[in-house]
Amino acid sequence: MFESVGSLTGSPWIYAMVALSVLLDVFLPVLPSGVLVIAAATAAAAGTGAAADAVPVPHEVPSILALIACAATASLLGDLVAYRLAWRGGARLDRAISRSRRLTNAQERLGLALARGGGALVILARFAPAGRSVVSLGAGAAHRRARDFLPWSALAGLSWAAYSVALGYYGAQWLGATWLATGVSLVALFGAGAGAAYVMRRQPGARATAEVSAP
Secondary structure, rough: OOOOOOOHHHOOOOHHHHHHHHHOOOOOOOOHHHHHHHHHHHHHHOOOOOOOOOOOOOOOOOHHHHHHHHHHHHHHHHHHHHHHHHHOHHHHHHHHHHHHHHHHHHHHHHHHHHHOOOOOHHHHHOOOOOOOHHHHHHHHHHHOOOHHHHHHHHHHHHHHHHHHHHHHHHHHHOOOHHHHHHHHHHHHHHEEEEEHHHHHHHOOOHHHHHHHOOO
């Protein structure tokens, strides 16, 4: 599987690709950032010999810790950019939000959750489909304090990155560096997203946000 993409996973460019994909998917949730992170982690497991029947080639594969740091940092930076853009959006963004009842409700619910220390909502939203976009833009548009939002955003990005990398790495250990391992890892990632969306819907303070983030 990974021989065909070795030129990417076997070079420092994999970190740039992961960072760019994760950073931009706050604006374009359709970008396959999770797929890329899992594929890179699976390639790392294969190259270091952690995967079944793999031949160790440690100098040609991405580092697991570096992948986690790269994805988590890019996630935080993307959230920060979206937050600042929404903060400075002015009257045009405010009018766009006010025209949507769901966006208005999501913004209000997010503000209430953050004010009550409900930062778990930010972490859950990082896994839910498009939830990251809604939370980051909503926090900025509502002029929520950075100290109330960014620490939770950093924790959310680290949690998502560690989970995604672990899926790819341990999937390769258990199933080998195959398409099956990657497929199972992706199912687990999407399953976590569906679970996060379900939990958010079950919380009265986050219901509106979950409705917006649902595909």
